[in-house]
Amino acid sequence: MVGDSIGTKLVSLGHKVMMGSRTASNEKAAAWTNRNGSLASNGTFADAASFGEIIFNCTSGHVSLEALQLAGRENLQGKILVDVANPLDFSRGMPPSLSICNTDSLGETIQRQFTDVKVVKALNTLNCQLMVSPGLLKDPGNIFICGNETDAKAEVESLLRTLGWEKIIDLGDITAARGTEQVLPIWVRLMGKLGTPMFNFSIVS
Amino acid sequence: MVGDSIGTKLVSLGHKVMMGSRTASNEKAAAWTNRNGSLASNGTFADAASFGEIIFNCTSGHVSLEALQLAGRENLQGKILVDVANPLDFSRGMPPSLSICNTDSLGETIQRQFTDVKVVKALNTLNCQLMVSPGLLKDPGNIFICGNETDAKAEVESLLRTLGWEKIIDLGDITAARGTEQVLPIWVRLMGKLGTPMFNFSIVS
Numbered sequence: 001m002v003g004d005s006i007g008t009k010l011v012s013l014g015h016k017v018m019m020g021s022r023t024a025s026n027e028k029a030a031a032w033t034n035r036n037g038s039l040a041s042n043g044t045f046a047d048a049a050s051f052g053e054i055i056f057n058c059t060s061g062h063v064s065l066e067a068l069q070l071a072g073r074e075n076l077q078g079k080i081l082v083d084v085a086n087p088l089d090f091s092r093g094m095p096p097s098l099s100i101c102n103t104d105s106l107g108e109t110i111q112r113q114f115t116d117v118k119v120v121k122a123l124n125t126l127n128c129q130l131m132v133s134p135g136l137l138k139d140p141g142n143i144f145i146c147g148n149e150t151d152a153k154a155e156v157e158s159l160l161r162t163l164g165w166e167k168i169i170d171l172g173d174i175t176a177a178r179g180t181e182q183v184l185p186i187w188v189r190l191m192g193k194l195g196t197p198m199f200n201f202s203i204v205s
Numbered sequence: 206m207v208g209d210s211i212g213t214k215l216v217s218l219g220h221k222v223m224m225g226s227r228t229a230s231n232e233k234a235a236a237w238t239n240r241n242g243s244l245a246s247n248g249t250f251a252d253a254a255s256f257g258e259i260i261f262n263c264t265s266g267h268v269s270l271e272a273l274q275l276a277g278r279e280n281l282q283g284k285i286l287v288d289v290a291n292p293l294d295f296s297r298g299m300p301p302s303l304s305i306c307n308t309d310s311l312g313e314t315i316q317r318q319f320t321d322v323k324v325v326k327a328l329n330t331l332n333c334q335l336m337v338s339p340g341l342l343k344d345p346g347n348i349f350i351c352g353n354e355t356d357a358k359a360e361v362e363s364l365l366r367t368l369g370w371e372k373i374i375d376l377g378d379i380t381a382a383r384g385t386e387q388v389l390p391i392w393v394r395l396m397g398k399l400g401t402p403m404f405n406f407s408i409v410s
Binding site for chain 2 (some may be wrong): 092099127137144170175187198200201202
């Protein structure tokens with residue numbers, strides 16, 4: 001769902017996008033390609049990682065490291081990886097807990113395991129429709145980015161602006177992913193309370 | 206600081222407030238009493254717990270359980286305990302981690318250990334000046350409450366409205382304290398980024 005949403009938006013903005021999956025013949029990925037015209041394609045995680053200049057990790061947090069292994073270290077090397085995933089653990093039922101938290105985060109774990117990749121944590125604090133259409137909210141609120149590489153963050157920030165985001169807060173190095181990933185527990189509660197995932201956080205002062 | 210801020214505001218609204226400390230002769234508590242006139246007094250944690258109809262836990266999270274033990278189960282019994290504390294752990298330096306999180310929270314731990322007390326988690330997601338003076342922000346944003354007892358939450362919500370809060374979100378039972386306490390890591394990063402603790406979260410839709 002997250003990859004579909006982001007991929008569709010990026011194609012609409014004129015980017016070539018390859019959707020990666022475990023298998024080159026993944027049905028949902030093929031359907032996405034068919035819906036999105038000549039700029040869209042699909043393949044394995046390795047195909048997509050090799051194809052892309054910027055990689056979006058839109059997998060579920062509990063399989064992200066495996067998916068990135070399948071993508072291949074050599075295909076990711078030197079590239080920006082926008083990590084949208086959250087380490088949600090549904091194994092104990094609802095509400096989910098986090099499989100990594102407090103003194104570590106998924107973003108940091110990915111950065112440690114893929115030292116040649118420029119990990120930028122972004123967009124993980126809101127629903128995937130809103131990620132690419134902030135204008136759906138009267139007040140879109142803020143999004144947060146963090147990562148160790150200033151240039152990579154600047155490039156991701158530019159891309160996020162083309163998605164419609166104006167209020168982007170750079171929280172610092174990748175350890176700030178602890179902060180944005182640990183927003184998920186209150187996000188889940190708020191979704192239950194508000195009865196919709198169509199909301200966001202705005203920092204007011 | 207938190208107790209001083211909340212106590213001062215409550216006195217200004219006409220409430221009798223007793224500030225509790227480890228010792229009845231605590232100098233800061235005595236100074237607070239002197240500053241705040243005839244409605245203010247101070248004593249031991251047990252004195253304050255016995256005196257109050259509603260108890261505010263404004264201790265540091267890592268000593269909250271000890272302070273509540275000192276307050277005395279018999280003095281707290283049946284009362285509303287507004288838990289403002291956060292389980293911040295500075296033992297590994299800055300930024301702090303949390304001593305309890307993910308599948309548990311300080312609010313829940315207090316509720317489990319003091320089953321006869323009506324724990325309402327509230328006000329723990331913002332600076333203590335803002336807790337009692339939301340009007341200091343152009344847009345005050347939201348505050349969150351949670352707890353197992355509906356009547357207790359209604360009473361706390363009424364009290365919070367007298368502090369100036371309008372947008373109060375009830376997140377459900379006390380397990381939602383996991384959500385509000387885990388907001389602290391991003392709060393700490395935001396304070397570093399913004400260079401001030403004078404901000405809040407607003408839920409926009």
